[in-house]
Amino acid sequence: MASDTPRTDEPDPNAVVDRYEQQLDDLLAEVDEPTPRADDSITLELAGLELSRRDLMKAGGTVGLATGLAGCSTWVGGGGSRQPTSSSNDGQTPAHTVPPGELDEYYGFWSGGHSGEIRVVGIPSMRELMRIPVFNTEGARGYGHDDTTSELLAEGGGYSWGDNHHPALSETGGDYDGEYLFVNDKANGRIARVDLTYFETDAILDVPNVQAVHGFCVQSPDTEYLFGNGEFRTPLPNDGRALDSPDEYASLFTAVDPESMSVEWQVRVDGNLDIVDTDKDGRWAIASAYNSEEATDVQGMTHDDRDFVKAFDVPRIQQAVDAGNYEEINGVPVVDGRRDSPLNQSDTPIVRYIPTPKSPHCVEVGPNGDYAFVAGKLSPTVTMLDIAALDTSSDPDDVVAGRPKVGLGPLHTTFDGNGHAYTSLFIDSQVAKWDIQAAVEADTNSTEPILEKYDVHYNPGHIQALEAMTTDPAGEWLVSLNKLSKDRFLDVGPIHPDNDQLFHIGQGEKSMELVADHPAYPEPHDCVFAHRDKLSPAKTWDPSDYKGDKPFVTPADSGVERTGERSVHVRASAMRSEYGIPDFQVKEGDEVTLTLTNIEEVPDIIHGAAIPAHDINLAVAPQDTRQATFTADEPGVYWVYCTYFCSALHLEMRSRMLVEPRE
């Protein structure tokens, strides 16, 4: 249908970017300055220490140029960038395809962004092996359709979607134990747990007192806590008493018990919170942060040249909670971790504030636990924090071990276990590979830490090398999760896929090799890898693992039981190629509970049950039982059919619900 509002009568939308253009002109004027500016005026470095004005002008497109921060496919990176090669095997790069009948070596778990799901991807093939619905309802697995998963989503706040960002695998002794995967929902401030025996979400926590749980990690080396950053500053409590008074807003850091999936305590801080990681000993949870200005718009949030990394001293916070040094808000002990809190005015602060340039984005703790790597986002640097010094020196300068200049828009850093760090450069659309030790020694020895830069396509966010978050990274493969794909795939309409690019990373200094582009449904945020030997998924269900009170229905148990004037319970087994009950009769208006057990013992023989006009959809794996409750509100005949193609007689696998009119 035609719009009633002709575009030509509108003010020119581009006119509003005038002030950005002016800002960019100011920034570009600074590029010709021969001497890089000092750290306290990093703003201007944003325009491109490694970019000439000519390179910038190639970007084209008024809006793209005006903001100068994304979407410029013609931007090419600075020195050292290499063009992608073909995926052919040159004798050094192992094949990334997996021949028919062979298995991938690693599991990759992708957060699905605002799709609300987790995606299981095989590495190195990059094939999506499975989706695990988490914050979304989903038909193929019947998630959010049966009673148990519907209740799970309702307990988690009853929202219809989520925005999951940071998947994290449970650890024992510093390595993945294959038990659980956890992930946060930024949209509605939740944390979910996925049972890796069944590859199914089994708990969702709606975190009180915060908006937007963004940064999220598990405690190393043993997952006794989950840590989540409440990113947005809101009134505390947020009940309408304070509205447009940002001085009264607060961000909270949250610790969660992974077994009970309940909040243990929260810490109130100054400024916003962003990403978080823990050290390898479980002592410190280190969070990046922006908006120390505590502003509410983009200009205010990016005004200052410094923000603060916040290092949470977990044992000391626990001591404060044990000592009763907290305020209880909505049932949660909230400890005051602001800079001027009495708990921070001592030699043993519960939260250390480390000044860092400018709106830093990621924190990743390196594999040997020495350093936390903080990417500058609006500074072209990665700040390396000496984790041991957090305890031994009260001077923040002593905590900074190095600050290599890596390029424009550094967001995330990953590791190969071979002394190298790889930092994604959002604005440059590159990955910088650099030498960790050289970066530490750069101030004294003038060593050049940057080894290699490689173009990616385009605008990378997270990057992850194999098992980079463990104490023993596996190296070999690295994935750059690029936010834009632009021209890299066939056009599929205005909403493009992201582009997850697979690199082989060798042992040498310049050894990155782009081997494959992989389109990703928007918008994967991060991923984590585990060797296949570290997981032990079940092939069929064990009924003793059922959640909730569900029977195991055999063919002999199958039948209809009237449980009340207006309620019936239908129990049925399912096997190739029939249900335990060929038909059942209920009365108009009855509440019907349908319990279905798949009695197969052969893996991969799934049975489903759909009932037209009643929105019923159960997916039942071998030895599993699922249950749905609904109202039979219209008289008539309604077929029950199997949704999983289970045998050559699959079409004939049916039952009938006869709904008798009520007088």
Added chain:
Amino acid sequence: MASDTPRTDEPDPNAVVDRYEQQLDDLLAEVDEPTPRADDSITLELAGLELSRRDLMKAGGTVGLATGLAGCSTWVGGGGSRQPTSSSNDGQTPAHTVPPGELDEYYGFWSGGHSGEIRVVGIPSMRELMRIPVFNTEGARGYGHDDTTSELLAEGGGYSWGDNHHPALSETGGDYDGEYLFVNDKANGRIARVDLTYFETDAILDVPNVQAVHGFCVQSPDTEYLFGNGEFRTPLPNDGRALDSPDEYASLFTAVDPESMSVEWQVRVDGNLDIVDTDKDGRWAIASAYNSEEATDVQGMTHDDRDFVKAFDVPRIQQAVDAGNYEEINGVPVVDGRRDSPLNQSDTPIVRYIPTPKSPHCVEVGPNGDYAFVAGKLSPTVTMLDIAALDTSSDPDDVVAGRPKVGLGPLHTTFDGNGHAYTSLFIDSQVAKWDIQAAVEADTNSTEPILEKYDVHYNPGHIQALEAMTTDPAGEWLVSLNKLSKDRFLDVGPIHPDNDQLFHIGQGEKSMELVADHPAYPEPHDCVFAHRDKLSPAKTWDPSDYKGDKPFVTPADSGVERTGERSVHVRASAMRSEYGIPDFQVKEGDEVTLTLTNIEEVPDIIHGAAIPAHDINLAVAPQDTRQATFTADEPGVYWVYCTYFCSALHLEMRSRMLVEPRE
């Protein structure tokens, strides 16, 4: 949690398969018979003309053996089967991987089964390029979250999921015109249209009078009708007057106008309906069918050795409608196409019933339009119907042009345009390649049509070669959509992916080459391919294409308007890196309409808008406008944030909703 019902106290579930075991023993006893039985006793061929008893016994697993129809990974096919080779390029098979920066040559559109979505897959890389939510709500694209798509789903019956089976591309002059993709929902009897300019669902029709629209196709050579098979037999009307009286049930064939997406007419038939395809001239719609017994359980439905293909004479049905020869039921003209209908008791029947062995599954019309290929499912044959004879001879025997024996469990046939047919064999877990002309001549010349059999993994349903449904198939690649994957991928819990296997198909007689296994999220049903030159997707929105009454909101238009005592309209533009309105205040209990326009002109720069605690999720492509209406039911401060990573200042792209308490 432990189940309250210990398994050991239950009756042995396997005990119920005793009668199947007895049946199987009876069948196996027949295998040794030297002479194949006549067509009227095809039941026994089911046990395996090409299988020895030893092969059958290798299947193992009581349930698997008992039904003998699926899930037996150790079954090996008959003569001519070849083991898969590696995906290495032997000089004849072109590479199926697509190097970074290069594009796939073909679009593949996969129906997503009970996921309710369409998947866009690049061929030959088999990479999933995009998902198009159709019958499901989905967060990444905000489908079912904004007002327009929520209303679309509500008009389509308000169901939360669908079971889409048969994607079909609109045709002009016998080739794909790139305008629309259509797909049916078996679960709730619907048909949807996807606009291929925007790769977005734009219409959903809830088909009256039927349950389970299963078979579905578009009319060739010009898509003036969509045809859908109502698979299940139900009372007509289904209002509770008839319940357990199957004699009064009916299946209906439905014709839909693809522009208005409304039902034109329906035809009542005997028996169930299954798959449908049209000839290349638009005259006949030919539907397979099962359950001519009109039974309600699997034993009854598979009792007889013959069923009937139903060929609908579209112009004659239209004439009957025009002449008023119909009964109007729920607003739809329903024509009586049962065998004993007066409309069929003439030389010009509206529906021809062609006897076919046994519970035939697919109908596919070959590329030159001569034959319709009907796979036997429970007969090891494909019946070839001479389409011209449908009009020239009243003797059904004259219509049968050939009936090659292809193997066990034939379900679907596809074509390479080179004189070959490829039939999926569900029970054999093979694809049979055969010579079409040799099959026609087999009776007279004793030619052997079967050229090659190739193992697939496992239990194939649909198979499709490139553009096989057009008059000019492209050959080269073929995909077998296998229902079980079993051991072909890393374990991902009890619900396995399907396995879409990619074959290169050469020109010769034995030229199939398995090149890749691809896991598929359950449960893709079918796919269709189109060369990339046949589609012209938009890179950004054209506001004149907006559905519904939506404004284009510029920064100057951005603001809050109180539209009633308890309603406000918030209009905002979105661009990197800010909304047109930095904050807005409403009152507790207000109904808030949020209209958001993405004013970017650069492709791939998407902006979103999420509001925590309000379940709001808009995804807005460049030049698009989306709108959500909700209630601000709790006082407090709620941030609005951008869900698509749009620039280095993406995190800071925010607005605030201040909800003032109402006195």
